[in-house]
Amino acid sequence: MHQHHTADAGAIGQSILSVADCGGKNQRMSEGAENPKTYDTDVLVIGGGFGGLAAAIRIKELAPETAVLLVDKQTIGWGGKANKGAGVLWVLAPGDDIEAFIDFHVKKVGFYLNDQELLYKMARESYGAAQKLAAWGVNVMKTSTGELDIARLPFGWSITAADLDMMRPLRNKAEKLGVELLHKTQVVELLKQEDRITGAVGFSLLNGGFTVINSKATILANGDCDFGVMRMWANACGDGVTAAYNAGAEMRNAEFGNFYDVVNKGTGIPIVFGFNNLYNARGENISARYIRESQPDIPVSIVLGMEKEILEGRGPIYIDMAEFARSSEGRADIFRWDRPHMKALFGHESAKVQAYGPPSAQKVEVSLGFTGELSPVKVDHEMKTTLPGLWAIGDTSYAGSAWAGAAEAPPGGLRGSGLMNALIAALLAAPSVARYSKTVPLPVSGQLEIASLKEKIFAPLKRRNGYSALEAIRSIQEAVVPVKYSMRRNKERIEEALSRVAEVQGKLPELYAEDPHGLGKCHEASCIALCAEIGFRAALARTESRGWHYREDYPQRDDRNWLRWIIVKKVQENMVVATEPVPIERYKVTPGTAGQ
Amino acid sequence: MSARLEINLDECTGCRTCAEACFVDVIRWDDEEEKPVVAYERDCVWCFTCEINCPSQCINIIPQMPGQSVNPY
Numbered sequence: 138m139h140q141h142h143t144a145d146a147g148a149i150g151q152s153i154l155s156v157a158d159c160g161g162k163n164q165r166m167s168e169g170a171e172n173p174k175t176y177d178t179d180v181l182v183i184g185g186g187f188g189g190l191a192a193a194i195r196i197k198e199l200a201p202e203t204a205v206l207l208v209d210k211q212t213i214g215w216g217g218k219a220n221k222g223a224g225v226l227w228v229l230a231p232g233d234d235i236e237a238f239i240d241f242h243v244k245k246v247g248f249y250l251n252d253q254e255l256l257y258k259m260a261r262e263s264y265g266a267a268q269k270l271a272a273w274g275v276n277v278m279k280t281s282t283g284e285l286d287i288a289r290l291p292f293g294w295s296i297t298a299a300d301l302d303m304m305r306p307l308r309n310k311a312e313k314l315g316v317e318l319l320h321k322t323q324v325v326e327l328l329k330q331e332d333r334i335t336g337a338v339g340f341s342l343l344n345g346g347f348t349v350i351n352s353k354a355t356i357l358a359n360g361d362c363d364f365g366v367m368r369m370w371a372n373a374c375g376d377g378v379t380a381a382y383n384a385g386a387e388m389r390n391a392e393f394g395n396f397y398d399v400v401n402k403g404t405g406i407p408i409v410f411g412f413n414n415l416y417n418a419r420g421e422n423i424s425a426r427y428i429r430e431s432q433p434d435i436p437v438s439i440v441l442g443m444e445k446e447i448l449e450g451r452g453p454i455y456i457d458m459a460e461f462a463r464s465s466e467g468r469a470d471i472f473r474w475d476r477p478h479m480k481a482l483f484g485h486e487s488a489k490v491q492a493y494g495p496p497s498a499q500k501v502e503v504s505l506g507f508t509g510e511l512s513p514v515k516v517d518h519e520m521k522t523t524l525p526g527l528w529a530i531g532d533t534s535y536a537g538s539a540w541a542g543a544a545e546a547p548p549g550g551l552r553g554s555g556l557m558n559a560l561i562a563a564l565l566a567a568p569s570v571a572r573y574s575k576t577v578p579l580p581v582s583g584q585l586e587i588a589s590l591k592e593k594i595f596a597p598l599k600r601r602n603g604y605s606a607l608e609a610i611r612s613i614q615e616a617v618v619p620v621k622y623s624m625r626r627n628k629e630r631i632e633e634a635l636s637r638v639a640e641v642q643g644k645l646p647e648l649y650a651e652d653p654h655g656l657g658k659c660h661e662a663s664c665i666a667l668c669a670e671i672g673f674r675a676a677l678a679r680t681e682s683r684g685w686h687y688r689e690d691y692p693q694r695d696d697r698n699w700l701r702w703i704i705v706k707k708v709q710e711n712m713v714v715a716t717e718p719v720p721i722e723r724y725k726v727t728p729g730t731a732g733q
Numbered sequence: 734m735s736a737r738l739e740i741n742l743d744e745c746t747g748c749r750t751c752a753e754a755c756f757v758d759v760i761r762w763d764d765e766e767e768k769p770v771v772a773y774e775r776d777c778v779w780c781f782t783c784e785i786n787c788p789s790q791c792i793n794i795i796p797q798m799p800g801q802s803v804n805p806y
Contacts, residue, residue: 212753221756221780321758342758368734368778368800371757397805405734405800447806485781494798505805611803618803654758654773 173347173587176319178206179574181352183324183337183377184359185209186217188531188559190307192356194273195567197314203571205316206350209359210323210342210657211372214308218360218532218555220301221369223409224479225553226277226560228267229260230287230295237293243726245292246433246550247542248684249700250390253724255518255540259561260294266560267297274306275299278474286474292433296553300476322348323657324376325594327355327384327527328582334384334526335580338590345598345653347591351582353574354526356566357381358559361512361532361547362394362668364617365610365661368405370508374661375668377533378514382667387515387523388705389717390536391675392686394511394668395623396545397440399456402504403495406486409552411503412439414461417451434550437624437687443505444620455500507618510547511668512536513675515704520566526577528566531559538562539702543684550685597659600649606658609648612641613665617672627690631677638669670712675703678714696728734802736777737795742768744791751783751792 180196182189185207193207209216229235238260243251267285271277277299278286287295312318324339328351336351362375382388399411412435415424427442446452491497512535520528520538529537535558536546547555597606616637617623621630645663650656681695682688701716721727738759740751747767752760760783761772779796 211756211758215754215782216756343761366801366803369780371776371778400799400801402799404798444806481785482781485785489779489781489794489796490798493796504801506801507803507805614803618805620805657758 173349173591175349175351176206177351177579178317179204179353179579180206180570181336181350181355182207183355183357183380184217184531184533185213185308185318185320186358186360186531186559187219187304187307187556188563189217189356189358190304190311191270191560191563192358192530192567192570193311193316194307194314195564196571197311197316199567200571200575201314203574206319206352207311207316208319208322208324208337208339208350210321210376212320213318214304216372217304218370218373219559220304222555223552224299224301224303224476224556225296226263226267226270226299226557227294227296227551227553228263228285228287228557230264230285230289233289233295234293235260240726241292242550243542243724246544246684248694249542249696249721249726249728250539250683250702250719251542252539253726255538258518258565259540259558262561262564263557266557266564269564270299270303270560273310275303276306276476278476288473291431294551298474298476299556301478301482319348323660324359324380325660326590327380328580328586329384329524330580330583332385332525333577333580334524336582337380338587338594340594340653340656342653342657345595345656347594349582349587351580353577353579354528354570356570357514357522357527357529357533358531358563359533361510361535362665364507364509364614364665364669366614366618367506367508373532375511375664376661377529378511378671379664379667381514381522381524381527381529381533382671382705382707384524384527385707386527386529388513388537388671388675389515389539389702390543390546391511391513391671391705392679392703393536393543393545393684394509394513394672395617395676395685396508396510396548397505397620397624398435398508399443399503400506402453402502404490405506406490407506408456408461408501408503410465411456411461412436413464414456415439415443415503416455416457416500417446418453419451421451423454434548434552437685440505440620440624441687444625453502454504456503458499458501505620507623509617510535510545511672512546513671513705516562518565519569520562521569526573528570530562530566534562543686545685594660595656597648597650598652598656600647603647603649604644606648606650606655606662609641609645609662610658610665613638613662613669616641617669622673624687626676626686626688628677631673635670635673635677638666638673641666642670671705674712674714675705678703678716700728734778734800735775735797736779737797738771738774738777739793739795740769740771741791744789745769746789748788750786750788754782754786756780756782
């Protein structure tokens with residue numbers, strides 16, 4: 138049975154949303170910080186988004202007696218990223234050609250850095266996973282006869298979709314199964330005994346209360362790092378990536394956390410697939426100039442091309458919206474489904490743009506919107522990290538799982554793969570987590586370790602002035618957003634970006650916060666800075682160009698030397714970069730395969 | 734990126750949906766008044782979730798565009 142104890146142990150799962158006890162601006166540290174709330178659980182899931190809820194549900198389905206505690210820095214059922222996108226899920230449906238899909242994905246998206254065994258597994262699990270989602274109460278698209286409704290795409294795969302209210306039925310399902318929910322709690326560090334992860338510590342965003350969670354098994358499901366740039370992903374600051382790295386877990390494929398999309402310059406809103414219809418100020422079609430063959434998602438060449446056009450004075454760049462609409466007609470069936478919540482969100486956004494945004498026009502000026510998507514926690518086929526007792530799923534480990542290969546992940550070269558990755562990762566992790574939690578005793582956290590972590594976590598609240606978290610975040614954004622640092626890379630510019638990151642990191646010990654909300658920003662700033670460093674160090678090490686990683690000083694793909702994954706790991710206090718060979722000899726699709 | 738939030742507290746029924754829906758901790762809940770408080774307006778990313786889901790339609794968000802401000806070039 139689940140137990141919780143000590144001090145003023147509040148009931149887990151109560152809805153804690155209050156301003157009365159959130160700590161006024163004069164309250165430096167709340168009473169709660171002095172008397173930690175301590176929770177003991179079999180399984181701790183950090184992050185109550187799509188993947189975290191799916192994992193919690195699946196563990197309770199497999200092992201109902203297992204105590205599962207799900208914690209999130211916002212309110213579970215509303216947070217996460219899944220309900221703020223398009224709700225598309227890719228599937229390998231009956232009749233789809235799995236071999237064609239694998240072949241295409243390895244050769245044209247992942248460029249041989251894929252874990253092909255996991256790629257097969259993801260593909261085979263996908264259709265059943267979508268059905269499982271529907272069985273949990275999510276509004277997944279169905280035919281009139283109740284079958285999963287799909288739209289077939291080129292390159293051997295299909296998509297389906299879910300409506301954007303998907304988090305509510307998942308939360309309801311989790312609560313019904315007995316998953317306990319802890320809202321508004323920001324996890325900062327993992328607890329560790331020898332090499333094993335034994336829980337986590339954090340604090341309440343509402344009252345600044347110190348929170349200690351002892352767990353037999355822990356799942357990181359709190360997303361990747363989007364560097365606080367894009368609106369809808371503002372919460373994805375690499376909290377889990379940072380916690381895993383600081384605990385000593387290995388990172389993989391961090392050089393691919395540099396995603397850009399085409400955005401409306403006046404609003405900042407992405408124009409998905411808009412990369413196909415771009416014109417420069419002279420009216421020249423630059424999509425035709427820079428895109429050599431049909432691509433499933435935005436290619437590196439158009440990102441570099443857009444920058445080139447601007448730097449050489451042929452900007453600004455426009456999308457012809459009439460042409461864009463015509464070219465999208467072939468994709469119309471993707472969005473033929475009736476999804477009221479999706480329509481409400483995007484319809485509302487359009488109305489607000491009309492009311493408060495730039496005037497609508499046939500020629501819309503566009504820019505590049507940096508998203509990042511650094512998702513490097515290395516995991517195996519059961520989503521186990523390199524640390525015992527710790528799993529990582531969803532965006533936390535999308536690139537780190539390596540099934541997508543040399544692709545920006547998410548979306549991993551395929552729109553709709555983020556949701557499916559989170560869902561399948563949850564389903565793959567759940568049996569392993571449930572089994573493991575039965576084999577180890579409940580850990581007891583050491584008082585000295587807890588006291589030291591508490592001191593470290595709350596330090597910014599003790600300073601009345603110093604370095605502002607918002608300034609730190611802005612400075613990191615200026616180091617990661619420019620194409621010259623994150624896409625048109627060379628040794629000098631990566632080192633320049635790293636020195637900008639180091640300058641911020643040098644000032645992080647001076648971060649100050651006025652209240653728990655500000656304390657949260659301080660920790661997010663630290664996470665964003667660390668993730669930037671991890672990404673740039675991996676990019677510096679890969680002295681070739683492959684997939685979504687482009688080096689101006691090494692413009693060719695180098696299969697002789699670089700069929701290797703880059704591994705980043707903390708050793709003592711140093712960030713160590715190493716490589717690991719891709720076991721290409723075990724795989725079906727190789728650079729030597731005929732017809733590549 | 735930021736926004737201005739207008740909440741008509743006279744129309745608010747005190748259901749707490751807006752405070753729960755806010756994924757960036759902008760809206761907090763005042764237990765005594767049983768009403769929402771716009772606590773950290775500067776962090777609003779105009780996702781509109783609170784506004785769309787408010788049963789009494791008493792929230793208006795005025796977005797500050799564009800949503801991205803760092804020059805990629």
